[in-house]
Amino acid sequence: MTKKDLGNNTLSVVDEVFLRIYCFPGFLDKHPALPIFIGGKRPDAMRYKVFSMNNLHSTSATWRQVTTEEGTRTVAISLESRAGLCAAMTVTWIKKSIASQGVGVLSDIEMGSHHWMAIVQAAYEKGSMPNTQGLSRVDKIFPLLVSQNLKPCECSRGTGFFPPEQVVNWAISKSGHSLYAFEKSGPGGHMSHMIGMRCEGRILQMFNPSEGLYQYSDVSSFKQHMRSYLVRDGSKFCGEWGLISVSSYL
Structure with missing residues (x-):
């Protein structure tokens, strides 16, 4: 061949x-x-990883200069190992994916500075954006999107478990970019997370800040991977979840 x-x-x-x-x-x-x-x-299941990401930095971090063989650079020293940048990463991916005019984000380098994403995440976590005091985690996503020139469109929300297959169905029905925010509890403790999705014609993608960007050849593979990711560790869904479709103000 x-x-x-x-x-x-x-x-x-x-x-x-x-x-x-x-x-x-x-x-x-x-x-x-x-x-x-x-x-x-x-790969099996008709999916492949476009690029990988590391969601290791924290809003509770100090930024220090370190010297290596490659020169001096600034890195984040995390003070809370479980506090990542998932919201800022997801919003950044959506913003850059929309701006690519159909090409999509093709590498982690195109995502830009983790330092900048840490600033955005801190504004979201600490409620320092205007009119965010006292809002729930899902409600704070709306001003976060607006701060990045992104327009929140349709929203679906609830509490507890929402079937992974329905997450995919919802995203496909909106055609374009969307995000899914959820909370889980398990042996490792409580965690909040956010992922992004892109459904445009035959293009089916899921961006997971902790792993990277995946692309699927069909809806079935998309649903299979979504289920394996969301329910793989035996933890239980708790608290509020939210699905929001997103477009650009620009």
Whole structure:
């Protein structure tokens, strides 16, 4: 079978057709040398990871200069290991994805500075944005979006468990970008998290700040992965959840 040279990796003609048809148009044209499938192999369940992310920084952090062999840089030293930047990361991904005019965010580098996202997350967590005092975690998402020139459109909310398949159905029904905020409790304690989704024609994506950006070839694979992620650790959903569709003010 004919292979396309990708440096140390290869991409078969079948895989290239799969990527061009079922994923986002223009991806290979813009990034012809990007290794997509290691060894020319597609992942199971018809999904693949576009890029990885590390949600390690915290709003409760000190920023220090460290010197390495590569030079001096500023890093966040987390004081609360479980306090990440999921809200700021998700909103940033949505903002940049919309601004890409259909191309999408193709690498973690395009997400920008974690330092900036920590500032945005702190404003959200500490309620320092205007008119956010006393609001619930879901209610504070609306001013967070507006602060980034994003327009909250439709919203669905509730408490406790919401079936992962219904999360996907809701996102698909809105066509475009949306986010899902939820709370869980388990052996590791209580956690709040936020993920983003993009459903535009054949483009089906989920952005998880703790893992990265995933893309799916079909709705079934999207739902399967959503369920495996949301219910995999045995923890229970608690508190408030919210689904919000998002567009740009610009």
